[in-house]
Amino acid sequence: MSNNRISMAVIRRLPKYHRYLRELLDKGINRISSKELSEIIGFTASQIRQDLNNFGGFGQQGYGYNVEDLYNEIGLILGLTNTYSTVIVGAGNLGQALANYNFGTHGFKLEGMFDVNPKLIGLKIRDIEIKDMDLLQGEIKNKNIDIAYICTSKDAAQEVADRLVKCGVKAIWNFAPIDLKIEDENIIVENVHLIDSLLTLSYFLKDQ
Amino acid sequence: MSNNRISMAVIRRLPKYHRYLRELLDKGINRISSKELSEIIGFTASQIRQDLNNFGGFGQQGYGYNVEDLYNEIGLILGLTNTYSTVIVGAGNLGQALANYNFGTHGFKLEGMFDVNPKLIGLKIRDIEIKDMDLLQGEIKNKNIDIAYICTSKDAAQEVADRLVKCGVKAIWNFAPIDLKIEDENIIVENVHLIDSLLTLSYFLKDQ
DNA sequence: TGCAATTAGTTAATTAATTGACAAATAAAT
DNA sequence: ATTTATTTGTCAATTAATTAACTAATTGCA
Numbered sequence: 318m319s320n321n322r323i324s325m326a327v328i329r330r331l332p333k334y335h336r337y338l339r340e341l342l343d344k345g346i347n348r349i350s351s352k353e354l355s356e357i358i359g360f361t362a363s364q365i366r367q368d369l370n371n372f373g374g375f376g377q378q379g380y381g382y383n384v385e386d387l388y389n390e391i392g393l394i395l396g397l398t399n400t401y402s403t404v405i406v407g408a409g410n411l412g413q414a415l416a417n418y419n420f421g422t423h424g425f426k427l428e429g430m431f432d433v434n435p436k437l438i439g440l441k442i443r444d445i446e447i448k449d450m451d452l453l454q455g456e457i458k459n460k461n462i463d464i465a466y467i468c469t470s471k472d473a474a475q476e477v478a479d480r481l482v483k484c485g486v487k488a489i490w491n492f493a494p495i496d497l498k499i500e501d502e503n504i505i506v507e508n509v510h511l512i513d514s515l516l517t518l519s520y521f522l523k524d525q
Numbered sequence: 526m527s528n529n530r531i532s533m534a535v536i537r538r539l540p541k542y543h544r545y546l547r548e549l550l551d552k553g554i555n556r557i558s559s560k561e562l563s564e565i566i567g568f569t570a571s572q573i574r575q576d577l578n579n580f581g582g583f584g585q586q587g588y589g590y591n592v593e594d595l596y597n598e599i600g601l602i603l604g605l606t607n608t609y610s611t612v613i614v615g616a617g618n619l620g621q622a623l624a625n626y627n628f629g630t631h632g633f634k635l636e637g638m639f640d641v642n643p644k645l646i647g648l649k650i651r652d653i654e655i656k657d658m659d660l661l662q663g664e665i666k667n668k669n670i671d672i673a674y675i676c677t678s679k680d681a682a683q684e685v686a687d688r689l690v691k692c693g694v695k696a697i698w699n700f701a702p703i704d705l706k707i708e709d710e711n712i713i714v715e716n717v718h719l720i721d722s723l724l725t726l727s728y729f730l731k732d733q
Numbered sequence: 734t735g736c737a738a739t740t741a742g743t744t745a746a747t748t749a750a751t752t753g754a755c756a757a758a759t760a761a762a763t
Numbered sequence: 764a765t766t767t768a769t770t771t772g773t774c775a776a777t778t779a780a781t782t783a784a785c786t787a788a789t790t791g792c793a
Contacts, residue, residue, distance in 0.1 A: 332721035378771040379759030395724045396731030414618030488730045507726035513540035516603045518715035522696045523604030586741045587789030
């Protein structure tokens with residue numbers, strides 16, 4: 318099942334399936350065909366069937382898919398049955414925003430926040446106290462942190478990443494506008510490059 | 526030049542070229558070959574040449590590319606010589622974070638912030654006062670706003686989008702975890718679905 | 734000046750991703 | 764119970780994206 322030949326294109330569609338299936342569940346819909354799903358999600362029915370079949374035959378001919386089962390299966394594929402411990406590094410506006418997002422409901426438990434700014438240190442966001450960056454390594458090892466969200470400035474990000482990797486973080490969710498250089502290929506790095514997104518918008522706007 | 530047969534894959538690489546060229550410029554490097562660029566940016570040299578050639582022949586055989594010229598050309602392609610007026614709708618943590626990002630330096634001038642929360646209304650972020658959401662339509666028309674950043678909750682996002690479109694906004698940068706339904710095909714919608722990004726990270730983490 | 738090295742632009746080949754088509758299984762209707 | 768509708772899983776066809784190969788231009792050095 319956890320076949321690593323699955324293409325990135327497919328993987329990046331999985332959260333969207335998960336999102337739409339959650340909505341269907343909430344509406345009390347318990348059965349859906351690839352054709353119906355295609356109409357609400359905007360992928361072709363063929364693509365939906367192809368995508369899902371990468372992970373197993375979750376449907377039934379003549380019936381379609383059971384919404385709850387499929388939702389759970391995709392949750393499983395995405396690893397949402399696991400619980401991960403996380404920290405936020407850089408507790409400025411963005412870091413605080415992420416703290417308030419409460420990804421904990423999806424299994425990402427926030428265990429700490431760190432910053433260098435004395436004005437922020439000591440502040441509490443949702444019961445999490447912002448601590449001095451000097452305490453980063455110790456706490457990460459202590460609390461066995463899996464994922465770090467980097468919300469520092471561009472200039473601080475690489476150094477922070479190096480420290481994180483050194484103390485055994487498994488994944489980095491990077492919001493700094495830089496491509497981190499990480500030697501260890503086993504460390505997962507997922508970037509959210511806001512400026513890239515905005516410039517893409519700008520590209521399309523220009524032609525209007 | 527503004528050929529709209531350019532593939533999305535190419536377009537989404539443009540901001541990354543722009544970012545790396547800026548870095549080269551800052552380092553005082555004024556000449557680069559596709560091969561050298563490929564080594565720092567991580568695309569193949571062939572892909573770099575293909576990508577750039579979608580927009581014109583910016584290089585010179587035997588020489589490579591002039592960094593400053595190429596940087597400017599890509600800036601032009603991305604529409605960064607234009608100035609756009611923007612507003613933030615939803616002035617919670619994320620909205621405030623975006624206000625502080627200061628995208629104004631890239632030509633995206635923040636002209637207003639709006640929220641329904643009385644505790645936020647009146648507050649000033651970087652000289653921009655958060656105003657009552659009721660004033661949204663009027664100000665958008667008044668100030669001829671081009672782009673709105675939607676930073677509201679999932680539940681409020683669609684209604685906000687409808688109102689924005691009605692008063693002539695040209696593009697929406699959407700941070701709410703929902704796919705907005707916009708009738709008018711000319712309206713640009715660029716999504717930043719944080720949860721999708723985090724779930725993708727989770728997918729890869731699960732297999733480790 | 735002439736020659737080897739470099740390098741873009743471009744075409745061709747390859748690989749990847751998406752869409753289409755259809756058999757087999759199931760559900761629903763009569 | 765039989766027939767007709769659906770609808771998946773899968774394979775084939777198509778389209779898109781990436782990589783490789785090559786030509787011609789330019790550079791830089793002897």
